[in-house]
Amino acid sequence: MRSLSIFGATGSVGTSTLDLVRQDRSAWDVKVLTANCSAGELARLAREFDAELAVVADESCLADLREALAGSGIESAGGAAALCDAARTTADITVAAIVGCAGLEPVMAAIEQGNTIALANKEALVSAGEVMTAAVAKYGATLLPVDSEHNAIFQCLAGGKTEDVRWITLTASGGPLRTWSQAELEAATPAQAVAHPNWDMGAKISVDSASMFNKGLELIEAHHLFPVGLDRLRIVVHPQSVIHSMVEYRDGSTLAQLGPSDMKVPIASCLAWPDRMDTPCEPLDLPAIGSLTFEAPDETRFPATRLARHAAMAGGAAPAVLNAANEVAVAAFLAGKIAFTRIAVMVEQTLTDYTPAAPGSLADVMAVDAAAREKASAMLESA
Ligand code: NDP
Numbered sequence: 001m002r003s004l005s006i007f008g009a010t011g012s013v014g015t016s017t018l019d020l021v022r023q024d025r026s027a028w029d030v031k032v033l034t035a036n037c038s039a040g041e042l043a044r045l046a047r048e049f050d051a052e053l054a055v056v057a058d059e060s061c062l063a064d065l066r067e068a069l070a071g072s073g074i075e076s077a078g079g080a081a082a083l084c085d086a087a088r089t090t091a092d093i094t095v096a097a098i099v100g101c102a103g104l105e106p107v108m109a110a111i112e113q114g115n116t117i118a119l120a121n122k123e124a125l126v127s128a129g130e131v132m133t134a135a136v137a138k139y140g141a142t143l144l145p146v147d148s149e150h151n152a153i154f155q156c157l158a159g160g161k162t163e164d165v166r167w168i169t170l171t172a173s174g175g176p177l178r179t180w181s182q183a184e185l186e187a188a189t190p191a192q193a194v195a196h197p198n199w200d201m202g203a204k205i206s207v208d209s210a211s212m213f214n215k216g217l218e219l220i221e222a223h224h225l226f227p228v229g230l231d232r233l234r235i236v237v238h239p240q241s242v243i244h245s246m247v248e249y250r251d252g253s254t255l256a257q258l259g260p261s262d263m264k265v266p267i268a269s270c271l272a273w274p275d276r277m278d279t280p281c282e283p284l285d286l287p288a289i290g291s292l293t294f295e296a297p298d299e300t301r302f303p304a305t306r307l308a309r310h311a312a313m314a315g316g317a318a319p320a321v322l323n324a325a326n327e328v329a330v331a332a333f334l335a336g337k338i339a340f341t342r343i344a345v346m347v348e349q350t351l352t353d354y355t356p357a358a359p360g361s362l363a364d365v366m367a368v369d370a371a372a373r374e375k376a377s378a379m380l381e382s383a
Contacts (some may be wrong), residue, residue: 002353004271005032005089007106008097010041012202012354013146016263017095017300018045020271027048032086034098034106037061043068045298053077055086057102084109093271095146096121099204101320101369104128108362108363111141118270120146123327125322126220128365143225144270149218150225151266152244152257152303157226162248165228167248171238172297173198175210177238177340178333182301186342190333198241198261205331211343216308217326220319223312230312235305237295242284286374303344311351316358317368318351318369323351324372332380 004021008014023026027286030049037058045067046210053075056065069076077086087109088092094110094116096103103121108128112115112135125132125143138144145151149170157165175272176195177188194206201209214262215235222233222238244255244266259265260281268279313319317328329343338346349358354375359365 001029003029003031003090004093004094005030005086005091005093006097007032007034007083007093007103008121009033009045010035010038011097011099012200012205013024013097013267014095016154017267017271020268020277021049023278023280029089031091034083034086036098039064040068041295042043043072046074047072050074053086053089054209055082057083057098057358072103075112080105087114087115088093090115092116093118093144095267095270096124098232099123099148099202101323103125104365104369105362108132108135111135111143112139114140116142116144118144118146118267120267122147122217122221123323125224126217127369128359128362129220129224129315129319131148131360131362133366144273145221145225146263146266146270147218148261148266149223149245150221150264151269152259153226153247155220155269156245156247156255156256160247160255162226162228164249164251165226165232165247166250167246168222168226168233169246170215170222170229170233170235171241171243171245172212172215172235173209174237174239174295174297175214177210178237180243180301182341185301186339186341188294190336191377193333193340197225197239199263201263201288203334204327204330205334207343208326211330211366212302212304212342213308213326213330213347214305214341215297216311217323219305219308220312220322231311235297237297238292239295242292248292260284272327301346307348307351317356320359320365320368321351321354321356321372322347324369325376328373328376328380335382346376346379349379 034055059079087106097120104124108123114247192211239259248254311322325347329346333340
């Protein structure tokens, strides 16, 4: 039996993880489950999986959580400090599936315990970059990539040497608006942007997929996870989402990882690592898929990957600024306050207006994140 904690248990990645646990309850001891404010749903999951502790990040939702857990014997807590305390609990594996930079502090708390972390929360690594990778080395923690592309690369690199890598190619589906003209993109609605053709995901990452900021964040994530140099990381659009990413070695061999567009596959790869486990996913039916196609990204209609590459090259605080501005812009787009195409404009403007010193600590990263959010939010007010 292995112990497991899930931060962001009520979300898309969290529930996919619990679907895998449900397959074989006797194999898992569920320690901590968390949510932001979905108290009723969190309590239901905590009861089903007999968790030791349930935590809501938003303290104002703790009373509801307590009421929903009454009589269960499951402990409950609320607030940012409680979330970090929970992340310090030792578990064999901690799934980091909170959305956005809100997940950074608990991820760092888990790292400082030397835990094994299955990282879905890419915004945390994008924002904290060097601070996080230095902490992983210092505390002997292990980061396993849940993101399907990074999980694919991780699998393709197994047994290979970094110095033998010629290219790492991240595949991108291109999202639901891939073929739209600039004029159509201007008028894209939140419902259209979240209607991903291949993947069923939370709202924020779905918008990121449509804008290609998801791929931009993933480029920065790959830069930290697989340090082969930015000039060896490239992106190709592959609308079928069958190949999840590729590694080309210097002898001309390219290894690719293929699989269904279901996050249970990369999550299972992390949960069972270094072994394998069953998933309920349908096997790939290549004759039914028929053809796999590839296109170069169009950085005129979708400037996000260009902005992310520049932020990665600039290093220091730039990725944290890019991420924070994107989070503010995506929330504004989902709330109907700005046009879809404003997201990239706001991110670029924030990167131009705000160039803080490189963060040297978690507190520095949080300060950059907060200040960049303020700048981006001010842009919304003046728009
Ligand atoms: P969801 O929006 O579906 O779920 C987010 C989870 O985080 C929920 O449990 C939510 O709780 C919790 N949460 C939200 N805001 C906060 C906060 N401020 N503090 C603490 N907890 C919070 O997101 P996804 O599952 O889609 O994505 C999670 C992460 O995984 C993201 O970083 C995403 O980029 C990454 N990822 C997701 C993939 C996917 O297929 N969904 C694929 C690859 C990566 P509540 O229910 O209370 O709001």
